[in-house]
Amino acid sequence: MKKFINKIEDIVTEVIDGLVLANPEILSHVPNTKVITRKNINKNKVAVISGGGSGHEPSHGGFVGIGMLDAAVFGEVFTSPGPDRIYDGIQAVVGKPGGLLLVKNYTGDTMNFAMAEQMAKDDGYNIETVIINDDIALVNSDSTTGKRGIIGTLFVQKIAGAAAESGLDLQEVKRIAQKAVDNTASFGISLSGSTVPANGKPGFIVPDGEMEVGLGNHGEPGLRREKQKSADESAEMIMKNIDQYLNLKKGDEVALIVNGLGGTPMMELNILARKAIKILQAKEVKIFKSFVGVYITAIDMAGFSFSVIRLDDELKKFLKAKVITSSLVGIE
Amino acid sequence: MKKFINKIEDIVTEVIDGLVLANPEILSHVPNTKVITRKNINKNKVAVISGGGSGHEPSHGGFVGIGMLDAAVFGEVFTSPGPDRIYDGIQAVVGKPGGLLLVKNYTGDTMNFAMAEQMAKDDGYNIETVIINDDIALVNSDSTTGKRGIIGTLFVQKIAGAAAESGLDLQEVKRIAQKAVDNTASFGISLSGSTVPANGKPGFIVPDGEMEVGLGNHGEPGLRREKQKSADESAEMIMKNIDQYLNLKKGDEVALIVNGLGGTPMMELNILARKAIKILQAKEVKIFKSFVGVYITAIDMAGFSFSVIRLDDELKKFLKAKVITSSLVGIE
Numbered sequence: 001m002k003k004f005i006n007k008i009e010d011i012v013t014e015v016i017d018g019l020v021l022a023n024p025e026i027l028s029h030v031p032n033t034k035v036i037t038r039k040n041i042n043k044n045k046v047a048v049i050s051g052g053g054s055g056h057e058p059s060h061g062g063f064v065g066i067g068m069l070d071a072a073v074f075g076e077v078f079t080s081p082g083p084d085r086i087y088d089g090i091q092a093v094v095g096k097p098g099g100l101l102l103v104k105n106y107t108g109d110t111m112n113f114a115m116a117e118q119m120a121k122d123d124g125y126n127i128e129t130v131i132i133n134d135d136i137a138l139v140n141s142d143s144t145t146g147k148r149g150i151i152g153t154l155f156v157q158k159i160a161g162a163a164a165e166s167g168l169d170l171q172e173v174k175r176i177a178q179k180a181v182d183n184t185a186s187f188g189i190s191l192s193g194s195t196v197p198a199n200g201k202p203g204f205i206v207p208d209g210e211m212e213v214g215l216g217n218h219g220e221p222g223l224r225r226e227k228q229k230s231a232d233e234s235a236e237m238i239m240k241n242i243d244q245y246l247n248l249k250k251g252d253e254v255a256l257i258v259n260g261l262g263g264t265p266m267m268e269l270n271i272l273a274r275k276a277i278k279i280l281q282a283k284e285v286k287i288f289k290s291f292v293g294v295y296i297t298a299i300d301m302a303g304f305s306f307s308v309i310r311l312d313d314e315l316k317k318f319l320k321a322k323v324i325t326s327s328l329v330g331i332e
Numbered sequence: 333m334k335k336f337i338n339k340i341e342d343i344v345t346e347v348i349d350g351l352v353l354a355n356p357e358i359l360s361h362v363p364n365t366k367v368i369t370r371k372n373i374n375k376n377k378v379a380v381i382s383g384g385g386s387g388h389e390p391s392h393g394g395f396v397g398i399g400m401l402d403a404a405v406f407g408e409v410f411t412s413p414g415p416d417r418i419y420d421g422i423q424a425v426v427g428k429p430g431g432l433l434l435v436k437n438y439t440g441d442t443m444n445f446a447m448a449e450q451m452a453k454d455d456g457y458n459i460e461t462v463i464i465n466d467d468i469a470l471v472n473s474d475s476t477t478g479k480r481g482i483i484g485t486l487f488v489q490k491i492a493g494a495a496a497e498s499g500l501d502l503q504e505v506k507r508i509a510q511k512a513v514d515n516t517a518s519f520g521i522s523l524s525g526s527t528v529p530a531n532g533k534p535g536f537i538v539p540d541g542e543m544e545v546g547l548g549n550h551g552e553p554g555l556r557r558e559k560q561k562s563a564d565e566s567a568e569m570i571m572k573n574i575d576q577y578l579n580l581k582k583g584d585e586v587a588l589i590v591n592g593l594g595g596t597p598m599m600e601l602n603i604l605a606r607k608a609i610k611i612l613q614a615k616e617v618k619i620f621k622s623f624v625g626v627y628i629t630a631i632d633m634a635g636f637s638f639s640v641i642r643l644d645d646e647l648k649k650f651l652k653a654k655v656i657t658s659s660l661v662g663i664e
Contacts, residue, residue, distance in 0.1 A: 004521075022590075329662065
């Protein structure tokens with residue numbers, strides 16, 4: 001297996017250790033848990049907590065810090081963290097103003113976060129949850145779980161984190177996070193499956209010359225398999241889907257993420273970003289900010305996703321607010 | 333070929349376009365050239381210029397901006413830019429205080445930058461050059477070019493850029509850049525070759541269970557091929573080489589880069605960073621700052637490199653100074 005790891009059972013612990021050791025000014029590890037918090041916990045504001053399976057680095061630990069997440073809860077690779085782990089995260093950072101759980105829409109995550117929410121409420125915590133379901137690939141499928149949560153999660157975490165940092169109350173932070181979800185659409189393509197270390201081989205094989213359209217972040221089946229397209233054709237297909245879903249109009253203002261899934265390098269992401277931006281510009285849609293990089297991966301999958309959020313003044317204010325995390329830094 | 337590209341001959345142009353379109357507040361493209369400059373060119377300070385073959389994204393275009401590079405010159409994939417292209421970059425940003433060329437030590441780069449320097453001097457520009465040769469893998473080999481320039485380049489660009497931004501004169505910026513070079517050591521390992529788009533297949537094949545030690549950034553042969561080691565064993569081997577070269581002592585202060593080469597995801601980089609930091613801590617070497625991420629790639633190569641710089645107060649000051657580029661942002 002072409003990976004630099006040690007024991008498979010130590011991966012998550014070592015990822016947590018590495019992240020905190022490399023960013024001691026930003027992050028802390030809560031001892032005996034799979035939870036990372038910001039260095040200086042502030043229980044006098046609403047806490048924003050996210051989490052999920054590992055293998056998506058830098059998400060979510062890379063987005064813990066000032067102006068974004070207060071805590072990230074780590075599951076095993078591609079495995080939702082159990083309710084106890086999530087409750088560890090709640091206990092670490094939630095004070096009187098309460099906490100908002102940002103949960104990607106997968107069966108395991110929604111179930112485990114709901115159980116943790118109930119445990120916390122039973123103990124007197126004030127908790128709300130927003131489900132992130134930005135993946136529009138399966139919008140017309142018969143999947144019973146509904147749309148999955150993928151790279152648009154970054155927008156929701158950034159905006160909700162900034163809203164909480166600004167001192168808004170829990171209901172307001174929840175309302176703004178939900179508004180971010182409602183205005184976000186994402187769509188991805190892959191050219192390969194990812195190799196989960198415990199399996200030692202790719203979860204699925206995409207034959208040369210083909211691509212998996214509408215992929216999930218974990219190697220779940222996509223919408224369909226197609227003949228491999230060029231970068232421009234791929235970007236056009238995705239942006240057409242996103243445009244139809246969001247019904248973008250001339251004069252709208254958006255932010256864009258061009259996200260690599262682990263095995264697709266920046267060279268290609270820049271080429272894809274070029275076309276995505278040109279398509280938006282041709283529609284006279286204003287681009288407030290573009291993020292091009294590796295934010296939510298699927299281990300070493302060759303592939304990418306676009307995510308677009310339609311912005312109003314409120315969302316813009318929180319999207320551009322100051323943030324200091326290990327994988328996203330911005331200056332107001 | 334599992335890549336999202338369009339025409340092979342358009343790759344570099346499209347990478348440039350994508351980078352500038354995604355970062356209009358930071359970058360400008362000089363029309364009819366392969367040069368990116370910072371948005372607001374300031375010819376009243378020393379200009380810092382770097383460049384080289386493409387395929388190493390985000391380097392160098394991702395490091396153009398306030399407090400780092402004034403211009404980046406793009407060669408074709410894994411091909412040094414010719415002297416004309418480099419001179420375009422000099423003309424775009426160098427004013428009366430002169431310009432410093434930061435050149436990675438490869439035969440093509442050193443020759444082409446030297447020719448561009450001469451062209452500029454003939455036209456009255458004040459130009460100096462610092463050669464970056466941080467790759468200690470081949471330090472005892474019989475290579476006639478000497479040590480190559482690899483990921484330590486990031487330290488030199490950051491420090492020289494900050495020194496120039498602070499208003500120091502050309503000789504001072506050169507002295508500080510050279511001091512950064514002299515105190516930097518880097519070493520890398522790969523598990524696969526990279527696929528240059530024009531070739532369509534990997535430049536070399538590393539058999540399963542083996543690794544290439546002391547790799548170059550382009551798929552040049554490494555120092556030797558070995559049985560694949562665990563993450564911790566790999567980190568130990570590299571840090572031992574770096575430690576011997578820099579002769580690190582208790583109480584020394586350093587910065588560390590753990591760099592992914594394109595195909596190795598953040599999950600593994602965090603695991604590697606953990607061990608590198610623990611090794612330095614065990615020696616009671618103080619870590620001023622760790623950078624863990626994808627900074628200088630070799631397209632889609634699976635592999636990583638460590639780079640360590642020994643710091644004094646002057647180098648620390650410029651390493652932590654404010655920087656705003658598309659791939660490195662820091663707040664003083």
